[in-house]
Amino acid sequence: MRDTDYDVIVAGGGMAGLITAASIAEFSKQNARVLVVDRNSEDEPGKKTSAGWICGDAVSKNSLDFLAKSTGIVYGRPEIEHEVEGVMVYSPDHSTKVLFEGAGYILNRKLLPRRQVEDAKKRGVEFQFGVSLESLIAEDGYVKGVVGRTRNNEVFKKTARVVVDATGSASLLRVRLPIKAKIQREIDRDDMVATGRYIYEFDVAEEDPSCFDPKYALIHLDQYLAPGGYAWTFPKGQNKVNIGLGYQKRALDARNRRFGKSDGLQDLIDEYVAKNRVIRNPRLSSSPDDKGNEKGHWQVPVRRPNDCMVANGYAVVGDAAWMPRPIDAGGIGPAIHGSVILGRTVAEALEAGDVSEAGLWKYNVEFMRSYGYQMASFEVLRRYLQTLPNEDIDFGMRYFLSQEDIGLITHRRHPKFSNLLNPALMVRVMEKPGLARGLKYTVDKSEKLIAHNQNYPETPQKFDEWQKALLKELQETYIKFGLA
């Protein structure tokens, strides 16, 4: 006899929720009953907001390989729309370009969730579409289910042994978590970026690989056009593009004050598109596969993941767990890794009959050890870079970024800026001593933070002490950068 409606309810059927649900079903030896609840209708799964499946659509081949190896799920066309050989990052003055080699894909985010729903259904996952979740049911210090409303305004209430919160960056469930937990509920406004993008078809005005290149995902750093963030031009074909940018509000406010402007997201994106020398006559994609997804904006968390991602009967994953990488806001890769690890942990916890915080704790440890341990140091680097003017970014990319650093970043590791100690570059260091000191500071801090994260506590008992030390390190950084 089961005492709950389901073993697991996954709240939110987006990138993270759909992979978590499929993974639980894949790893469960006891055929766990899994229900995914999403506010979208069945013919529009994975839609983030009323404006569509807003994303830059880029993911590394490594992440999809990891998914295939762990779960047997292999994506192909049409959900993979285009292939690239790497990411090319341009300095604000375009004089320096840095290639981060490594195959990647540009997805069709509208079509992918349809495929993901099929994958989950094949593994026995059930779906409830058209329900907007509002709160969690709590009993005896455990999360025991979800409450929401259908499109006809009827109350929807279901119980489960575990609720996975995959409702994305605006998660209300996490904010309103009704039990005592170590999970952080609120995010600092400075740790969110506002982002927006178009999917355009266009005529090619001229060849200029610094503006559009079908072989590479281009990133343009520019504190004027994308203050505290970056702008991107990701190819979706020879004359089709996902083009957009993200900014930090604090940095945009400072930029607007400095230039006497009142620009918002739309102004910035339109200016970025207009400055592109390759794109002439841009028009919203005419493909039926992009219908309802041609233009939109949303937000991405860019801090380290939540310091703790589990509570009694509850776990959080994807954007709801603040998983996107702080340095590039890429959230698909971490969502894939997090969802597979969570899927395995939940399946094991159900089998062990322990869905308490301690029973689910392994998810925290495994995610931190395999993926998350670099993220606090990237949070520090991001906060520092956000304070720099374009001239310093130009200078830093030209003189202080070494081949070794590029290799490290390609493997999602923190750069060492070893050029700062290169005697041949001492003159450059003397030219920009503040920048050199700042970068060196982020390197030293990163070493401490990475070591600290690799020591993530094996059990909940040591968590408070671990977190206190982490927050002390971070607080020092924010004071140093004048951000506290």
Ligand SMILES: Cc1cc2nc3c(=O)[nH]c(=O)nc-3n(C[C@H](O)[C@H](O)[C@H](O)COP(=O)(O)OP(=O)(O)OC[C@H]3O[C@@H](n4cnc5c(N)ncnc54)[C@H](O)[C@@H]3O)c2cc1C
């Ligand atoms: C403009 C932009 C560009 C980006 N570019 C990239 C990129 O190029 N590469 C990359 O790796 N990442 C990128 N990201 C980040 C990436 O899109 C996200 O990290 C990823 O989609 C997170 O997946 P998720 O499942 O956690 O959340 P989401 O994709 O937001 O899915 C959440 C799901 O939960 C459902 N939901 C939400 N609230 C409720 C509720 N109350 N009740 C029921 N259902 C609910 C939604 O309907 C949705 O289906 C970008 C993000 C943006 C905004």
